[in-house]
């Protein structure tokens with residue numbers, strides 16, 4: 001049985017490292033927040049920091065590192081929330097100088113307990129009475145949690161929020177000291193804070209860009225191996241929700257593989273029916289032609305980066321509720337298309353409808369054997385902008401890829417920069433969005449993806465590229481592949 005020393009556990013156990021914040025600082029903080037908002041909304045270099053905000057994932061799992069710098073052996077106990085009984089987590093104990101990785105959940109409480117010296121049989125951390133040192137902490141909702149047990153058995157807790165606050169406090173302290181020493185007026189105090197914030201954010205951005213470069217370089221090297229690894233399964237989901245189709249009332253599992261404000265990757269089970277696949281394949285048959293890619297100048301051309309056949313299928317919206325056969329059923333293609341927009345609106349609060357959108361696309365890859373050196377594939381690309389810059393009206397912001405036929409060898413969908421892999425299943429779909437619906441800032445490359453080489457068998461997918469800012473007056477083909485409206489281009 002573990003005795004709880006302090007009945008109130010906050011984010012800190014023992015003595016936290018955050019110094020007490022004076023009321024005057026609270027006021028200064030408010031100003032600081034205003035400065036931060038100002039900086040992030042007016043400076044484009046700040047976008048990486050905006051995107052680096054804590055994940056919107058609702059998962060409560062958190063990893064914590066515990067560093068034992070106490071000079072004694074310690075044990076770690078999980079405290080049952082109802083019985084307050086402790087269960088040993090560190091089997092058997094954490095040596096002095098060692099660290100311990102704990103996978104836990106938000107709000108879970110733990111106690112670190114000193115163990116008596118094996119030589120003297122006594123605890124040394126609280127020299128006055130030789131009682132064994134202990135400290136309590138609770139897992140916070142934040143990331144990068146680090147708990148250090150120090151000499152004298154103080155428990156210091158840090159996470160990304162506390163680190164950020166400490167930095168902000170340091171900026172304020174330094175500015176206040178300057179203000180106290182000089183005769184700084186309010187404006188210069190604000191200037192001082194603004195400069196401090198700018199330097200800190202610029203440094204953070206530089207670090208993010210550096211890390212991104214390394215990560216994308218590694219992802220590039222891994223792409224071919226990942227695609228060639230036939231044992232790879234779909235990546236584990238962060239969480240699974242359910243979504244119910246408005247027309248068929250079917251509940252489907254929605255597996256969230258990536259959930260960032262501007263970059264989401266979701267796999268939906270049983271999204272497209274066999275009947276819908278057949279309708280698309282039949283409509284596509286007479287129109288299949290070699291696929292093209294954007295040429296970077298506003299047009300498109302054939303390319304070895306995209307080896308596949310494709311056919312755009314116009315959605316017969318007038319037949320959505322009756323296909324004209326007198327049986328009261330709607331067109332499978334229109335029903336499928338509506339389902340895509342319904343799901344898009346479930347995921348993103350952008351009120352998307354069918355007006356001005358691109359046609360549904362049937363894409364087909366054919367395997368020519370495992371020795372084919374130029375197999376059908378779609379090399380890594382972004383469907384819309386993935387620059388981290390603001391979305392251009394009328395361009396793409398989400399994609400739904402629906403799997404109708406699965407090849408025997410190859411043909412997975414790989415999101416190399418996100419470390420997310422999708423092994424297609426007949427009827428399933430992968431939805432990915434590359435815009436933050438609130439700020440309209442685009443993804444920074446996490447949704448870049450590829451259709452891996454198809455070596456044996458046929459892969460048939462239906463893709464809907466979804467645009468934002470189109471309507472009947474400004475439909476998708478009023479914009480070139482750079483997102484420029486033809487009528488605006490003509491003005492130049």
Ligand SMILES: O=C(O)CCC(=O)C(=O)O
Nearest residue numbers: 378383412413450451463
């Ligand atoms: O074939 C795939 O898995 C990906 C297709 C794709 O990238 C697209 O349709 O935009």
Ligand SMILES: [Fe+2]
Nearest residue numbers: 381382383449
């Ligand atoms: Fe794509």
